[in-house]
Amino acid sequence: MKKYLFLLLTIMTITACHEQSDNNQQTEVANISEATIKTTVAAIEKLHPNANAQIINRGVKHAASLWRNVDGTESDFQQFCEKHFIADASQKELMFEKVSRNLEILYGHFNKIALELQRPLHEPMGDIIDIDKTFGGYSAGSHLIEDMYRNKLAFNIALNFPYYSLSEKEQNAATWTRKEWAYARMGDVFTARIPAEILQNVSEVGSASEMYIANYNIYMGQLVDDKMQTYFPEDMILLSHWNLRDEIKSHYSKGADGVQLQGMVYEVMKRIIDQTIPKDVINNGDYQWNPYSNAVYKDGQTIELASEDNGRYQQIINNFHAMRQMDAYTPLNTAVKRAFEGGMEITQADAEQLFVEFMSSDALKQVGELIKQRLGRDLQPWDIWYDGFKARSAIDENTLNNITRTRYPNAKALDDDLAHLLVKLGFTKEKASFLAERIDVDPARGSGHAWGASMKGETAHLRTRIPESGMDYKGYNIAIHEFGHNVEQTISLYDVDYYMLNGVPNTAFTEALAFIFQKRDLELLDMKNDNPEKEALQILDNFWSTYEIMGVSLLDQRMWKWLYHHPEATADELKVAVQQIAIDIWNEFYAPVFGINDQPILAIYSHMINSPIYLSNYAFGHLIQFQVEQYLKTADFAPEVERLFKIGSITPNAWMQAGLGEDISIVSIIKEAQTAAEELSKN
Template sequence: MKKIAFLALVVVLTTACCRESKNQEMKEVANISKSTVKSTVQALITQYGGDVKAVAERGVEHAASLWRNTDGTEDAFKSYCLNHFIADTKEKALTFEKISRNIEILRGHFNKISLDLQRPLQEPMGEIFDIDKAFGGYSANAHLIEDMYRNKIAFTIALNFPYYSLKEKEKLGEDWTRQQWAFARLGDMFTARIPASILQNVSEVSAASEMYIANYNIHMGHLTDQSGNSFFPDDMVLLSHWNLRDEIKSQYSKGIDGVEVQGKVYAVMKRIIDQTIPEKVINNPTYEWDPVTNIVYLDGKAIEASPEGNERYQQIINNFHAMRAMDEYSPLNTAVKRAFEGGMEITQKDAEKLFKKFMSSGELKKVAELIKERLDRDLKPWDIWYDGFKARSNINEENLNAITQKRYPNAQALDADLANMLVKLGFTKEKAQFLSDRIDVDAARGSGHAWGAAMKGENAHLRTRIPSTGMDYKGYNIAVHEFGHNVEQTISLYDVDYYMLNGVPNTAFTEALAFIFQKRDLELLGIDNKNPEKEALQTLDNFWNTFEIMGVSLLDQRMWLWLYDHPEANADQLKEAVIKMAVDIWNEFYAPVFGMKDEPILAIYSHMINSPIYLSNYAFGHLIQFQVEQYLKTGDFANEVERLFRIGCLTPNAWMQEGLGEDISIKSIIKEAGKTVEAVS
């Protein structure tokens, strides 16, 4: 996962904060009347001519929506607009360049501060003290936007580079130049005024949730059954949910022998979901635990063990209240709207409609029947993670572990191999070296993430879990995914023509592009898949993965909508609601495919706790990945990847049109899956 995404979402999407009045008796309120807006616009037209009318109207109206009585009187507002409006196009372009340079400096250094302060939390740097958590939760840039209102830089930007809504971008963007797109992205910086104290609290709550998940390890070697049997290596430690899921995936290569082990992992997952998991067994190797009976043992004797309680759901409640505090200050007045319309630039309703349509596709039952044939058994609920379409599915994971552990005994070994990996993917030696020089590899406490640089001269960071025995295949697979993020982050920072266009439209795109790298992990190990059905199986793999993540994403959406309908709910009530919603979604879309009802498995995802309203990015990412992969079949991989990464952060459909010549769609993947399943059967 792209770790920086959520923190960037808070700053970029809300993009504002109000300064707290030094005079506590003065209440901060909007104070610019429509008549003042009208007279100000007319004064600008009189001064510069009728050609500025449309620009002046938009700029003045937007600046007025942000102005408060603490910024000055109505006369002061009008005077400011008359003095700072830029009518000359050359002067405006030069001003934009100067602002962009300074924004890069500010974002870049604040990003580096956050990265360095959170190192003790993100990397295995010894025991975490409370002071580490305090500094890790500190947001150095929480007052940046507040300061820009104080010195009125914000009003200069709002006046001359005003905000455009999503609908306006979609309509007008078809005829915009690259510079006009960059102007609009600058305008996105100031859409609302959120108090710095609220942004700081969001940062602290987010850091706490990140720590909760980063330390949610299960010592699998200490799992047992009523007969005292163990099922996993003594030293196996798996992070929830990522490593638990990946352990289920790894067992498919063992055929029917892996089913019992998968069932044990699923039993762990259900205990986490309903919070009956004993607190003693979380991140603790002292005890033995039977997840089926939920009995905890110490030295072979059963002992009393209290459940975790509802901490998992309390973390969600904490994030909800922190983010809800922004609502009254934002035109996108819920966290859901800010995540979708602001961040993804896709409405929640459109996303839900698309997901439900996909999950109702008749082709899913056909693929399920094929999976049953390949497994030679009825489907189990954890087969939402069926991994048998991948090239590695028939390769024993122990053999893959041996390869990756030898090649990457530590982070330095992976770091030294990045350029070579890029050359294998078709990048020139010069470009491969340029990119690898700007990406650093760090060992991670959690499953791993990519943290991009925010200014030229700073490096992106690839973080992945590397045990003392070397990087296992699970860690390597995640690392290749994060490497894809880093390559995108670096190209779209250095090679995009305007800094304000750096990046991609939303995190769904960076996930899609990271999936494209991750899919080539065996190729990078030198393992050649000569299966003639390779492309067909890859299509089915993407199709099935999309089915799985759309259900999880729909649950994430419904959970947040439920929270807004029940803002005073406690953690116990949320837990009951989430489990019910997970079961309802399962029964509607998965039970007809799997042949079983009332499974809660969709509620296991850790993103629901430490990455609020993020999961839908993965669902869209799978769709975009499929469309990009289809396009890449006819082009040179490295050259096309570079071209696509250089497009920058247009709106999603604008990016797709420029990059692939089509909109985001489920039609092609459903059609191809239908054709493919018949060919493979």
């Protein structure tokens, strides 16, 4: 699951905005010439002859890139810079501390407002009505950065804490002190000016997509085959895609019967992808539905229902148009660049190249043959989610459900147990209590997410689906993943040395810790794994999961590149394109392993709808997880987790070097997977 942060709040930390002036609707234009920049730099150098000339030049250029005619004349700009440039190091540090404190107050409270306004959307608090959706899409902070331009705070900060590009950060990473990193992160606060109405629209469209996915439930007890036979419990309701995927995973211990159930779930997925799914069977248990033939029945009689009619792809189109409106106002002038170079601080081209290299590895065929051997059958498309390398794969899910429902009948039971779980993982009682007191557990409408605090004194929120019968194993497994996010969110907020460095380089790093927690879920249920093949199995589980999510991530990347090449595309055209891209990726990277062509399964992921350009974080998360896990083999788990996530939000490779002494790489995971596959093939 993703690390859930309110979309607008994320935008606020890396962008800035300004509307047209109040009454006269004056058109905003950049009005600072190169000549004025040179004159201003010279004037400041004269005022402060001992100051660093490069810092003066960078600060003036950055402030000039943000200044508009509505802010004042060129003369006003020069006077402002001369007055507010800080040459004295102690005064600059004092300003930094005060700005940091105030940004924490602002970001923290706006995050809290968003959390509270969206509670009715994310938690089971009764029926959702239109007013809930309106408040949920409202962003109280959408004018914050605009206001900071109006009162000139933004220019003061940009002048003294200028922006560094990704390449510049990487060049300086080896020599910067922690304070210099923090100064650079303050420079990331103001990088562009995006009108508040555009940010508000992004927020509203994103909220609508969240709701669309949160209500995309399939009533599994209503699925029938050609003989009108049902196969799933009458009360089973699964959210797409997460619960559908996990349902497939849960049947690997059931042999041929499991394959039949998996096949039916896969048919449901294909109907969702191609949008032939009848609209009225979504989030509705009034009808029986045959996903093979697409026939619908009411009281045993065949009836006609309209298909969803590309609603899934219209959500993507809506997000694309909302985010594309930002392009003209930022130096990272596409949503793809903002997601990768701005958010992940990895270029899209580098990510794609890494993924292609990984998915072209011969080790995948070797592992695929091993899975085929273990299953005793040919591979099927849904075996991208093969779960047989996990210890739980040999345990009947009903057994696991009984354990989790007994232990966690409600959210409070899990909340009360958080400190105990952390002690099991090796945290001291004091640290476990500290962390647990700053994490609250809430029931979720959807599959769940982790929402971190943005200021000290507030708590992170762990949300997972908890039926009236208690938390089933799927919900528990997701909850432990989200718990990992919450632990990272709390450590990287409370223990980091500078507020401007709170968090992690990108969400792949919080996903890494979430995966590390999630794989220990049985251990936390006091179910020990004494299998001598445990380490080899864990390596292969990560390797195969990385393979699956890299294909999905590559689809997400190529879909967004396609959208930028076809900006006026309709939902129907996008649907056709996404299915073709998914099939092309499958045929290139999966068909050689699976022996099956033309499968669209990679297009099922809900993140493509409600978390635009996010999926690549999971792929990097698996790589980082593997490298961190390898490191933790010879380290004390809990203290090292604390150390690693106190590093904070420096760039990804700088974090890896500081934490593990190596860059992000696919070399070790491929090598270890080959060795593990060879070991298991002999047994």
